[in-house]
Amino acid sequence: MYFSRIKVPLPGMELGHVNVYVVKCGDGFGLVDVGLATYEAALALLRGLKAIGIKPQEVAKVFLTHFHADHITLAQFLAEVASPDFYIGAEELGWAAPSFDELAKMYAEEYKRHGAPPEVYEAYLKLHPMSRYRRAFEDVWKLPWRGVRDGEELDCGLRAVHTPGHTPGHTVYMSQGAVFTGDHVLPKITPNISWYPKPGFNPLKEYLSSLRKTRLEARGLPAHGEEIPNLADRVDQLIQHHEERLAEVLSVLKEPMTTYEVAKRITWDAGPFDQFDVYNKMFAVGEAYSHLLYLEEMGKVRRIEGEVVRWAPA
Template structure:
């Protein structure tokens, strides 16, 4: 089930390892690649919609000088400046999407809009980098990460680059409509990657601004990051089903390239997680009482576990916890509280 690539220049740039061009996607709609320094994702695709009084942006890009330069040059290439931005619609609170919203607001007075649940996540960030690293380290030790690795992974996250992000002026809720020129963008709440991740649907031209929820080549990280509550993977899979019910001609993602074939891509992503759940269930039978850390190290990743940095192992642990949580919610696995927490098949309880 393959997709049809519509952003051909973006796709070619991805193959060549370079930044794609600024593109006119449709009348009054532009795609601007904004680099993410030192990151394998390379760039965020910021979308600019021309409105009667200026521009509406979907996402903003990473807060770095080279990113700001790329964004402002991109806007200037079709006749606008940073001061012309009126609204920034943020798909989710991660730094590569929210980061430059603060600079844009300073330059133009633009309002920054984000789902209320992601705004709450920002407000829950601990009061200092040291406290934040401590929270992360504690969670890692709780799930079996050795002390030295827990410390190095928490320290390697460069938390200061994410600290004190811009807070939103407007809280989005599911179904809200934002007008940009002759377009109406409907907020579609799609939790999973973050609690408040939001896509934006333009029904007239059947366009979906999908953020990180649906990407053409990779699946977004679905993870239990700082606490053990919630079931982000169930939320993500339900959100995929919800998007699949929309009439969409083209998907405009935040990374990689534009494409057609939302239903095909949704099916592939859902199957990926179904297979990972089966793999993890099988491992629980082979290694009863294993920690999430042990299980993460035995799963089949796209690269050998031995090649993972401490930070990437932290992310792999968080993804493993999300899958374990869904197995637990289904009654297929259970956790045994302890120091550290261990996991078992429910049938072995």
Template sequence: MPVPIPGNPLGYTLVYAIESPRGPVLIDAGWNHPDAWEALSDGFAALGIDVADVYGVVVTHFHPDHAGLAGQVREVSGAWIAMHEADAAIVTLMRGLADDEHRDFQAEMLRRAGAEGLDVSVAVAERPVPPAQPDRTLRDGDIVDVPGRGLRAIHTPGHTPGHLCLRLEDRLFTGDHVLPDITPHVGIYPYDRTDVDPLGDFLKSLEKVAEQGPLTALPAHEWIFPDVGARALQIRHHHEERLHTLATLLTSSGEPLTIWEIAAMMTWNRAWDDLSPMLRGLAAGEAAAHLRTLEARGEIRRVSGVDPVRFQALDS
């Protein structure tokens, strides 16, 4: 069921319903908006089902276009909500964070990245309402409570720390992990963290999906497509090329660069000057994730004792 995301170029989230003797179980739920709720309700009605019949909602990851309506479905139906334990912890954190704390966090993150003079109020998207706290948590390999079905959770971190793909026989619900045409955003927040490597995790997760073989992919955006394994390897190759290009860029610069300077020099789907402040912030997050992977591999280094943080090639 395509559930609209108002004002977003992605257009919609594909919500899936799996039949079970206790009632349908949803894979994701869509954005928390009246138009989205109407589309979800109408989609069920077209199948002769009422939202009140839903038994459970499995959320592939905590982002609002996936988890946003899960709470409303639970209110109407009494359904359980499940997501990976890592994303459930983030939801707990989000629900306890005040708006001014979120704004201050973003401002300091941008400053340390070298985004001098940037107006944080326009660089940060309007904060969506945090999703509902899940009732259940999942781990890699868990069998989800869908009676009569062997729906298995596969932990695929990268896009979020707790992103899940879900295998049902010869099909794989891929969430945002593997999409047929675009690649998901993989960023690091705050930009200068050293304790995580989300892109490294994402690349390993792509290999994990490729090992599942040529399953039919049921993604959360765009369209259903065959051979998820081949597409996973294609996305991995894309990021390896970006990593090589970024390492070459740092070598040729001859001097340490801030995350913001590096992001401005990278290739995006539009020229840097044409990106809105918010999109520049997302691009910086993705640049930071690539820098962190190169650092973890020992191909570049972080300059110590400087603020904002800077990176350089090892031989610089």
């Protein structure tokens, strides 16, 4: 399969860059993901296309893996210069709150209920990408999206596979021995599996089943970092990571505690929780929360409702 990669910078984000993949598509070209709505990213995307001899107007299709700022917010820019068709997993369009301010508030309220102190969740509310990139999100949300179904054959020789977990409607695109994995499978870091304001959505449960669905002897082309030589090997590592994490959450839960307290006691690769900035603290709390929700569904922990939610061994 022919493809090129454009590394589009993510100013102010630890990930450093997002990979935008260019695929041949009939007389034109398709992109998988587009990048963050910043000056640097727009410039890098245009220069990247130029370097491989493509005019922006030749971009006829854009396939998005999910609705996160670093992947999607530059889409409006592309709509202005090229008017491509935009595709995204149908489920990704169905869950978001009516306004992005609302959505950011829902997160902050939920984390408050799960034991986050005011200075942390209030700072998080301001830092949340839904707040920081609100204007771009609002434009992008109004684009004429085509929601793709699981297993749908698309143009450019791509097949959509729904992989809920990282987001409720995350979708990967498969093509001849390669999979554009978005944030579903990443080479170095474990994708963030967190809480979503979608009733009944159990992120980790969905994620583990999406991982099994993509346990393939194929090249993985992730949204961040370098190519994954064998997707199946990386999938096995990620499944093992979550099994160990589930065991760790159970082992710290000796007495009733909030999700925030569980997150504080877990060992994190990035260092001690207390030294994290607000954003990473909230990532960690979301991660702990998704594991607790999964353990609750398996009947291994129970929640104690109150002004704050506490968890206890079942």
